[in-house]
Amino acid sequence: MSQAFNNTQPIYLQILQRLCRQVVRGEIKAGEKLPSVREMALQCGVNPNTVQRVYAELERLEIAETRRGLGSFITEDETRLKRLREQLKNEQIERFIADMEETGFSPEEILAGVRERLLGNKGQRGD
Amino acid sequence: MSQAFNNTQPIYLQILQRLCRQVVRGEIKAGEKLPSVREMALQCGVNPNTVQRVYAELERLEIAETRRGLGSFITEDETRLKRLREQLKNEQIERFIADMEETGFSPEEILAGVRERLLGNKGQRGD
Amino acid sequence: MSQAFNNTQPIYLQILQRLCRQVVRGEIKAGEKLPSVREMALQCGVNPNTVQRVYAELERLEIAETRRGLGSFITEDETRLKRLREQLKNEQIERFIADMEETGFSPEEILAGVRERLLGNKGQRGD
Amino acid sequence: MSQAFNNTQPIYLQILQRLCRQVVRGEIKAGEKLPSVREMALQCGVNPNTVQRVYAELERLEIAETRRGLGSFITEDETRLKRLREQLKNEQIERFIADMEETGFSPEEILAGVRERLLGNKGQRGD
DNA sequence: GTGGTCTAGACCACC
DNA sequence: GTGGTCTAGACCACG
Numbered sequence: 034m035s036q037a038f039n040n041t042q043p044i045y046l047q048i049l050q051r052l053c054r055q056v057v058r059g060e061i062k063a064g065e066k067l068p069s070v071r072e073m074a075l076q077c078g079v080n081p082n083t084v085q086r087v088y089a090e091l092e093r094l095e096i097a098e099t100r101r102g103l104g105s106f107i108t109e110d111e112t113r114l115k116r117l118r119e120q121l122k123n124e125q126i127e128r129f130i131a132d133m134e135e136t137g138f139s140p141e142e143i144l145a146g147v148r149e150r151l152l153g154n155k156g157q158r159g160d
Numbered sequence: 161m162s163q164a165f166n167n168t169q170p171i172y173l174q175i176l177q178r179l180c181r182q183v184v185r186g187e188i189k190a191g192e193k194l195p196s197v198r199e200m201a202l203q204c205g206v207n208p209n210t211v212q213r214v215y216a217e218l219e220r221l222e223i224a225e226t227r228r229g230l231g232s233f234i235t236e237d238e239t240r241l242k243r244l245r246e247q248l249k250n251e252q253i254e255r256f257i258a259d260m261e262e263t264g265f266s267p268e269e270i271l272a273g274v275r276e277r278l279l280g281n282k283g284q285r286g287d
Numbered sequence: 288m289s290q291a292f293n294n295t296q297p298i299y300l301q302i303l304q305r306l307c308r309q310v311v312r313g314e315i316k317a318g319e320k321l322p323s324v325r326e327m328a329l330q331c332g333v334n335p336n337t338v339q340r341v342y343a344e345l346e347r348l349e350i351a352e353t354r355r356g357l358g359s360f361i362t363e364d365e366t367r368l369k370r371l372r373e374q375l376k377n378e379q380i381e382r383f384i385a386d387m388e389e390t391g392f393s394p395e396e397i398l399a400g401v402r403e404r405l406l407g408n409k410g411q412r413g414d
Numbered sequence: 415m416s417q418a419f420n421n422t423q424p425i426y427l428q429i430l431q432r433l434c435r436q437v438v439r440g441e442i443k444a445g446e447k448l449p450s451v452r453e454m455a456l457q458c459g460v461n462p463n464t465v466q467r468v469y470a471e472l473e474r475l476e477i478a479e480t481r482r483g484l485g486s487f488i489t490e491d492e493t494r495l496k497r498l499r500e501q502l503k504n505e506q507i508e509r510f511i512a513d514m515e516e517t518g519f520s521p522e523e524i525l526a527g528v529r530e531r532l533l534g535n536k537g538q539r540g541d
Numbered sequence: 542g543t544g545g546t547c548t549a550g551a552c553c554a555c556c
Numbered sequence: 557g558t559g560g561t562c563t564a565g566a567c568c569a570c571g
Contacts, residue, residue, distance in 0.1 A: 043570065044355060058264035080571045121263055126273050129256040136248055137185035140278040146253050147274050151267040167568095170546060197559065207548045212560075228425060229556030229558045294553095297561060312518035324544065334563050339545075356543045356571035375517055380527050383510040390502055391439035394532040400507050401528050405521040424555065461556050 044079060045086045052087065056096065056107060057118045064109040067097060171206060172213045179214065183223060183234060184245045191236040194224060298333060299340045306341065310350060310361060311372045318363040321351060425460060426467045433468065437477065437488060438499045445490040448478060 038044050055061045067073065070088060074081040088105050091097035095113060099105040108114070133143045165171045182188045194200065197215060201208040215232045218224035222240060226232040235241070260270045292298045309315045321327065324342060328335040342359045345351035349367060353359040362368070387397045419425050436442045448454070451469060455462040469486050472478035476494060480486040489495070514524045 040353065040355065045570080054263045082571060086570095118264075122260075122265060122269075122273055125256065125259055125263070126277050129252065130274070130277055132252055133249075136181045136252070137245075138249060142249075144275060144278055146249055147257070148271060150253050150257055151271055172546080196557080207550095208559095209549090209561095210547065213546095215559085226421065226559065227556090228421065228560095229554085231558060299561080308517045323542080325542095334565095335544095336546095336564090337562065340561095342544085353544065354571090356569090358543060372518075376514075376519060376523075376527055379510065379513055379517070380531050383506065384528070384531055386506055387503075390435045390506070391499075392503060396503075398529060398532055400503055401511070402525060404507050404511055405525055426555080463556065467555095 045083045045090070048073075048077060048079070048084070048087045049090050052091065053096065053117070053121065056114060057121060061107055063107055063111045063114055065107045066103075067105040067107065069104055171204075172210050172217070175200075175204060175206070175211065175214045176217055179218065180223065180244070180248065183241060184248055188234055190234055190238045190241055192234045194232045194234065196231055298331075299337050299344070302327075302331060302333070302338065302341045303344055306345065307350065307371070307375065310368060311375055315361055317361055317365045317368055319361045321359045321361065323358055426464045426471070429454075429458060429460070429465065429468045430471050433472065434477065434498070434502065437495060438502060442488055444488055444492045444495055446488045448486040448488065450485055 038047050052061070052067075061067075067088070068076065070081050070084045073084045073087075077084065088097065088099060091105070092099060094117075095108060095110075096117060097105050097107050130143065134140075138146070165174050179188070179194075188194075194215070195203060197208050197211045200211045200214075204211065215224065215226060218232070219226060221244075222235060222237075223244060224232050224234050257270065261267075265273070292301050306315070306321075315321075321342070322330060324335050324338045327338045327341075331338065342351065342353060345359070346353060348371075349362060349364075350371060351359050351361050384397065388394075392400070419428050433442070433448075442448075448469070449457065451462050451465045454465045454468075458465065469478065469480060472486070473480060475498075476489060476491075477498060478486050478488050511524065515521075519527070
């Protein structure tokens with residue numbers, strides 16, 4: 034679990050992404066304390082420097098804040114977290130569709146491909 | 161020079177991707193000769209070595225083949241190119257949906273988001 | 288400097304082959320760390336780029352994997368290494384026999400020639 | 415037929431090898447006239463320069479000789495051709511076994527592998 | 542420290 | 557002319 038990093042992306046980004054997703058999925062709640070840098074480093078089998086960087090980035094994104102001597106905490110601003118959810122959704126969709134269109138797929142083909150993948154390819158109509 | 165590359169991805173991958181897309185979109189046809197390494201390097205404002213790497217990768221992917229002293233050519237195997245198109249489509253969709261689901265979005269939400277982005281949010285019903 | 292390379296084959300392939308053979312012979316063990324790119328370059332009297340290429344190829348062959356900032360390591364998957372051994376054996380035999388047959392030697396003649404070379408030509412009978 | 419060259423070896427060597435093998439197999443006989451350079455180039459779909467090089471090499475190996483204004487001819491010295499046959503056989507065997515031993519295979523393993531490949535692996539004994 | 546990428550420029554064999 | 561390899565040296569992000 035704690036050790037599944039690929040080499041194509043910096044580890045710190047992978048951890049960052051995982052934390053964001055846990056927050057968005059509600060597995061980590063508003064106001065919740067994150068593990069200490071050292072603890073998290075152990076859990077992930079990673080250099081503390083790397084975790085430090087993740088927490089700094091979370092702070093920059095206003096998803097967490099660190100209180101000196103106490104640790105890092107997810108923001109208590111729940112609307113911020115809801116915004117985060119929408120933001121991630123839109124970014125991912127945006128990037129996906131831009132990529133697909135640049136590769137030459139039409140909107141119809143994109144939509145059909147996504148639907149097929151999600152629902153199986155039993156003939157849907159009525160778009 | 162004439163082309164803009166971003167810094168988040170190696171240049172050679174950006175060129176590779178661009179060529180793949182041009183092939184998939186039919187802008188480059190089966191059997192067509194690619195510019196020589198040196199010429200492409202000039203066009204891209206890039207070192208010949210970098211282009212060399214791109215062409216080598218195209219060959220490894222069986223999208224192009226190089227003939228000694230003659231240059232590099234897109235494969236004449238059109239079915240290979242069709243496969244490439246499907247492959248790119250499926251990979252992109254797969255990655256997108258995996259990402260979305262891992263972030264906690266349901267299939268319905270994904271599909272709705274994609275449709276809305278592609279068609280505007282006029283009447284989606286009955287999925 | 289310390290190593291002699293012949294001119295008929297690219298240096299990077301010669302280094303690659305040597306490493307593969309060391310792995311197959313068990314001189315380099317599963318999980319073992321390879322010298323850093325720079326160090327290996329020094330050892331071989333070769334440019335770091337050349338070694339880099341070798342390591343990239345080893346990774347593509349799933350013989351080694353590189354961990355960011357840590358170095359390159361022979362895969363810990365021992366069955367992969369056993370497969371490699373068989374693979375090299377079969378490839379070499381296959382190529383040899385294909386060559387021999389294409390040159391017009393019969394299976395009997397091939398086998399006799401190999402046996403003679405390996406054992407001296409004492410009593411070959413009854414094949 | 416005439417167009418099956420791989421990229422890992424110079425085309426002229428591939429043609430050279432093919433001719434040697436045809437001679438060794440007896441498909442081309444002692445004293446026989448080879449196609450003209452231009453003719454052979456057409457047959458092979460190759461630049462005349464390339465064929466020129468092949469014929470020069472054949473002459474250097476004393477397998478063929480070119481008579482000005484008449485063309486190239488396989489040598490009439492049949493013992494030379496027999497020697498060629500043995501020479502090719504021994505070279506190929508030598509190279510194969512050297513490679514195998516360097517990869518760490520024992521003589522027994524080599525012999526077993528070759529026999530298995532040639533005869534199928536029905537338990538032979540009596541070496 | 543590590544690997545990854547890139548440039549500049551060279552040399553080679555091949556066609 | 558072409559692609560393929562190599563060197564020398566640089567810069568970067570990562571751990």
